[in-house]
Amino acid sequence: MRRFPTSSEPAPAASHPLLPGQGARRGDWQTVRNLLPYVWHYKWRVLLALACLVTAKVANLGVPVLMKKLVDSMNIAPGDTRALLVVPVGLIVGYGLLRLSGTLFTELREILFSKVTQSAVREIALQVFRHLHGLSLRFHLERQTGGMSRDIERGTRGIQSLISYSLYSILPTLVEMALVMGFFIVRYDIWFAGITAVALAGYIVFTVVVTEWRTHFRRRMNELDSRANQKAIDSLLNFETVKYFGNEEYEARRYDENLRTYRTAAIRSQNSLSFLNFGQQAIIAVGLILILWRATVGVAAGRLTLGDLVLVNTLMIQLYIPLNFLGVIYREIKQATTDMDRMFVLLGTNQEVADAPGAPALRVAGAEVRFRDVGFGYERDRTILDGVDFTIAAGTTTAVVGHSGSGKSTLARLLFRFYDVGAGAILVDGQDIRAVSQDSLRRAIGIVPQxxxxxxxxxxxxxxxxxxxxxxxxxxxxxxxxxxxxxxxxxxxxxxxxxxxxxxxxxxxxxxxxxxxxxxxxxPPILVFDEATSALDSRTEQAIQAELMRLAQDRTTLLIAHRLSTVVHADQILVMDHGRIVERGTHAELMRAGGRYAEMWEIQARSAREGEADAASGADARAIEVGDETQDA
Missing domain, CATH: 3.40.50.300 (P-loop containing nucleotide triphosphate hydrolases)
Incomplete structure (x- = not known):
């Protein structure tokens, strides 16, 4: 398989922010604590929903109790029509009303909490979106869009899963367990509560231990899924490049490598799930057998009635039905916290370029721009700008020229405050741009990029x-x-x-x-043209250049260019080399000085003349060919 070199823009000297998927994973409780403020914002709805939850479970507990009374009341003497009409019919009506009330309070709980869930998802998703736009340019240059978008998608879905499973499954099950245990202690002997407690404890411990063991399989699946998605999206975004070099099969093999690894992790996850499910059912079966055996012995000894046997059996089935899904629910909750953690890590990524507390808006009068002894480096040991000092007077145009890598485009990025300067300051109408809000600064600047x-x-x-x-x-x-x-x-x-x-x-x-x-x-009062015409042909460039000149009239303009023919009209031209200003002046002054600018002008002029000569030779050759063809005809 061919290997291709990778390249990336150097990172500024500041420490790198934590990217999605990097760094140690935090604890589940820390992730839950991050979520709680968004939920508790609607505390009255939360409290009412919890009250409905408890009421629904009390009603559910009353259903088997009423069923016991109904069974025991069926011991009626033959011909006793009045008793048949009064006792069983009343119990049957009560039984139906309890079932209906349990459903009613369950639905009320969901109605009350639906706004809480959706509002929390909305607020967090919006906060993450705003935070991503507030991160530095360096973060977005290094980001992997496919993996990051998948992390956000899974994180918001994880919030819904966590709230849904915890409120609609875990909490109701815990409340029901407490009610059943309390009922067994009050109504029957300690053995019923003991068997139930041991079975539940064994089930929960087994579920938690095995789920924790297999969580890393699921986490690995997530990582591989994100990686495969990153490769696929990156390949599709660079569709033309793939076609240019005929690397469709290379991209397919690279994508398939991730898919094969994902398949292995998915198979291991499924095998561990089967082991978990079998163990859970074995514990439930043993607990149910023991408690029914105890109830049967009680009935045989005359201590319990048939209604008690029905009650115990119904309570255990009613309790074990949600427990059957506890493994799935716990696994989903673990997965939800894992997904949420990746999103909260993203939300906690350091905002390298941030507004100062209470930063005022930029006040623009004449829009004078001053770079005062600016120093900057993307890396600590590599200086990009060194002591750059110049002023763009209000309403004038300053052009910056120089060879590639001289630091021209970095000036525009610093002016927009995509990065903060390492030394010196950038002033707009005397205001340090680090002391004003970024929003007001960027509203005052317009750019036409290359x-x-x-x-x-x-x-x-x-x-x-x-x-x-x-x-x-x-x-x-x-x-x-x-x-x-x-x-x-x-x-x-x-x-x-x-x-x-x-x-x-x-x-x-x-x-x-x-x-x-x-x-x-x-x-805007300030304009930046960053090599705005360098990628265009000469004819289009001339038309665009004329429009740019009209746009720049009476505005403070920073013109970054490689072709010197586009800057001759500038009020001031700065020549940069290795991050320093080596010459400055108008076009005429720099040509008279005979320095670096004049040398660059001569080189570009010679290249232009050679290009025109080649074009003319090509035209003559085509004319000769046409003449020969005409003569032959």
Missing amino acids: DTVLFNDSIYYNIAYGRPEASHDEVIAAARAAQIDTFIRELPQGYDTPVGERGLKLSGGEKQRVAIARTLLKN
Whole structure:
């Protein structure tokens, strides 16, 4: 099997946050404690639901007791019609009413608690979603989308499972056990309570021990399931790359490796489940035999009636029916806490870039941007920016150029505060961006990136994303200003045309115009163009560049570029090399200085001339070929 090298963006010097699936798993009780505040928010509903639970179980206990009285009352002398009408009929009616009341309070409990369950799921899912958007760029660059989405999905489902099984199965069973044990102690001799207690204790201990033993099989299955899902989603997201290199079979083999390992873990889990089920049924059978034997001896000795035998048998069956599912329920609860734990670990991931307590909103007057002696490194032993110091005056354009890896794009990421600077400060109108809220900072900045990634939605949605509250007319006006309105209206579905995954249904130039339109709609005082035209052909680049220049008028603009022809109009040009500013000035000043900028300009100009010459030679060759073909004809 071929091996492929992997690459990833270097991580900042700060410690890495805990990613899903990493780190030691916390205890189940800690996971439950994390959930309790969301449930206890509706404490009155919880208390009423618990009251309904106890009432329902008391009614269930009364059903076999009434059945005993009914059986014993059937000892009626022949011909005693009055007794037959009064005693058994009254007991039968009471029996039916008790059964109905048990069902009534059970359903009331579910009605009361349904809002608690769904509200807890909603609040936690929303909190996780917001927390993920609050994490640093580094976390999202390192994340595995497939596995993380599966963790969130299983975590929210685990909340419903835990609440459902604990309230609707475990708690009712515990209440019923306490009631039955108390009834046996009060009504019969200690042997009934002793046999029941030993059988229940043995059943519970066996279930817990075996389930704990087999939990790691299920946890392993989860990990392998997430890993297989990660591989599959990553492969499908890179569908074109897979096709380019003809690696369909390689991807299938890689996916199948995870599936085979998952199959092995699933088989072990199923075998251990069969052992658990058999052991549980053996304990139940022994306990039932012993207690029925004790009741039978009592009936034979005259201490108990036939009604007592029926009562004991009914109580034990009524108690053991939910116990039959205790193993499944306990396993599901363990699985639910495991799934929830992964989600709570994700929720507890360190928010590397966080607002200071009570951080005020950014106040923008002229939108002057100042990088003051900024130092930064993605890793402790690798410096990306070293003493970068410059000012973008309000309403002016500053261009940053340099070779790849010189730190140009890092400036934009620091300005957006995707990372915090390691040294120095970034100021907007004299305010340190670390001291203001991130939301207000990012509202003041618009960006047209090199690689425009669009949502898998309509063109209208992607333009309106610049300012979701904008009116329909404002969205159309932004599209017209970006000169994409005509193109959109020629499409069969117009503005409702879906753009596909990451906008792949649109060309590079069309995506750039959508990016310009949504930035125009946002109407920010500060603009960042991060290599916005470097991936376009020359003709499209010229058209887009003209639109960008119009967009930048009277705005504070940071222009990051590789092609020097796109920055000649800038009020200030900074030349970066190895994280430092080595030259600064206008285009004319830098050309006169004859330094690094002039050298780069000459290299790019020479490459452009050679490209034009090659194109001309190709055109001449094609003309000769056409002439020869005409002559032959």
